[in-house]
Amino acid sequence: MPALPREFYDRDTTLVARELLGKLLVHRLGDETRIGRIVETEAYLGPHDLAAHSARGLTERTRVMFGPPGHAYVYLIYGMHHCFNVVTQAEGHASAVLIRALEPVQSLSLRAQGPGLLCKAMAIDRSHNGVDLCGASLYITAEQNPPPLRIVRRPRIGVDYAGVWARRLLRFYIARNPHVSKP
Template identity: 60%
Template sequence: MAPMKPLPHSFYDRPAEDVAPELLGKLLVRREGGGKPRRMGRIVEAEAYLGPHDLAAHSSKGRTARTEVMFGPPGYAYVYLIYGMHHCLNAVTGPGNHASAVLLRALEPVENVEASTSGPGRLCRALNIDRTLNGHDLTRGGLIIAEPDDPAPAFDVVAGPRVGVDYAGDWAARPYRFSIAGNRYVSRPSGRA
C-alpha cells in the first residue's frame, strides 16, 4: 500500500477559518502498530476556532496546561476531554503561534472504520484517539491528516453556526462550522453554501 502524503505544517499556518473548509475531503489516518489495521476516514465536517479573541475558543480563557498546545506551532493535535468521557481532536492552526484550531467533527469511513464517526466524540472513539495524542505532530507517526491519493469528487461546502458554544454570545452564531453539502456522515446539517 502506498504511503500517505501528510499535509505539511505550512498548510496549517493560516487562519483557522481558511484551514477548516480546506480540510474537507482530506483523510484522517490512524496507525497504531502491533498488527492493528490502519484506520482512515474522509473529513466531512470541521469547525474553526479563531484564537483568544474568539469567545468560543478554549484559548480565550488564556494559556493553561489544557490549552498550552494551542499556543504552540501549527500542525499539532489538540486533544481534550469533554463531559469527562468524550475526546475531541483539533488541528492547531496559525498564523504562527496564534492559539487557534480546527475541531474535526465528522468523518466518512474509508478504511477499517466500523463505528460511527458522526460527531467529534464518536470520531475519536472510532479511531482510538485520546489525550495521549495531545501535542502529536500531525505530519508524521500514528496520526496524520493527508491528501487523498485520488482527488475526492467535487463537492459544495456549506457553512453554519458552531455547535455547543452558546456561552460565547455573538460568537456562537458565526458561520465557522463547515461541512460537505449533503454528506450523510455530517453530525448536523449546516446552514448555507
C-alpha cells in the same frame, strides 16, 4: 499517502477548516490503519473568539493551542468524550480546527459522526494531545483526484455561552453527506 505539510496548517484558520473537508484522517495502530474522510469541521479563531478554549488564556490544557501549527489538540469534555483538533496559524496565535465528523474509508467499524464518536472510532484520546500531525502515525493527507465539494457554512454547535461568537458561520460541512453530525 504523505502527511500534509506544516505550511498547510500555518494559514488562516477558517481557510484551513474549509480545506480540511475531503482530506483523509489516518491513524496507524500497529497492524491496523484506520482512515476516515473529513466531512465536517469547526474553526476556533484564537483568544478573541469567546467559544475557543484559548479565550481563557494560556493554561496547561490550552498549551498545545499556543504552540506551533500542525499539532493535535485533544481534550476531554463532560469527563467522558475526547475531541480532536488541529492547531493552525503561527505559534502563539492559539487557534485550531475541531474535526467534527468522518466518512468511513478503512477499518472504521464505529460511527464517527460527532467529535466524541469520531475519537472513539479512530482510537484518539488524550495521549495524542500534542502529536505532530506531520509525522507518520496520526496525520491528515490529501486524496489523489478528489471530487469537487459543495461546502455548507453554519454556526458552530454547543457554544451558546459565547454570545455573538455562537452565531458566527464557522462550522463547515460537505453538502448532503450522510456522515455529517446531527446538531
